[in-house]
Structures are given as structure tokens and as C-alpha cells.
Amino acid sequence: MIKNPELLKQFEDSFIKDEGRLPFDKSIKLFASMWNEGVKLGVLPPKDPLEGIEVDIKIAKVLNSCLKKSSQE
Incomplete structure (x- = not known):
């Protein structure tokens, strides 16, 4: 869990400025x-990968409808 999002944002901006974007292979x-670490900690893979899918579908529908409306204008 991210406890200080502003600090993370500063780190990301600094990293990108100094190092550039990560190449695909990296x-x-x-x-x-990170996936392997999650597996070792027992939090990955999720016990029920479809848990919460209904919410994701509703959000996707709203976003897609917004895109359609904005492209018609």
C-alpha cells in the first residue's frame, strides 16, 4: 500500500528524468x-480472479460511453 503518494510521484518523476523510461525487457x-515476490508472500495469484469483476465491467461501460460521446462532438 502506498502511504505517501506525493513522495512516490516525486521519485517516479526524478527516475524518469534521470534514467528515462524503462525498456520493455527491463x-x-x-x-x-514483483509477481514472484507476491507469490512468496502468498498474495498472488488471487484466490478468486473474478472477484470484483462486476465493478470493473460497470466502470468500463461508463468510460466507453464517455469516449463515444466525446468523439461525436
Whole structure:
């Protein structure tokens, strides 16, 4: 859980400014490492991967309708 989002934002901005964006291969390695850490901690994979899917679908419908309305204007 992120306790100080402003500090994280500053770190991300500084990192991107100094290092540039991560190449795809490094991003995949980072993701795989974080996934493995989650597995070791017992929080990944989720017990029920479809838990909360209804909310995600409702949000997607709202966002898609907004996109359609804005493209018609």
C-alpha cells in the first residue's frame, strides 16, 4: 500500500528524468520479480480472479460511453 503518494510521484518523476523510461525487457523482468515476490508472500495469484469483476465491467461501460460521446462532438 502506498502511504505517501506525493513522495512516490516525486521519485517516479526524478527516475524518469534521470534514467528515462524503462525498456520493455527491463519492464518485463521487473514485473516478473514483483509477481514472484507476491507469490512468496502468498498474495498472488488471487484466490478468486473474478472477484470484483462486476465493478470493473460497470466502470468500463461508463468510460466507453464517455469516449463515444466525446468523439461525436
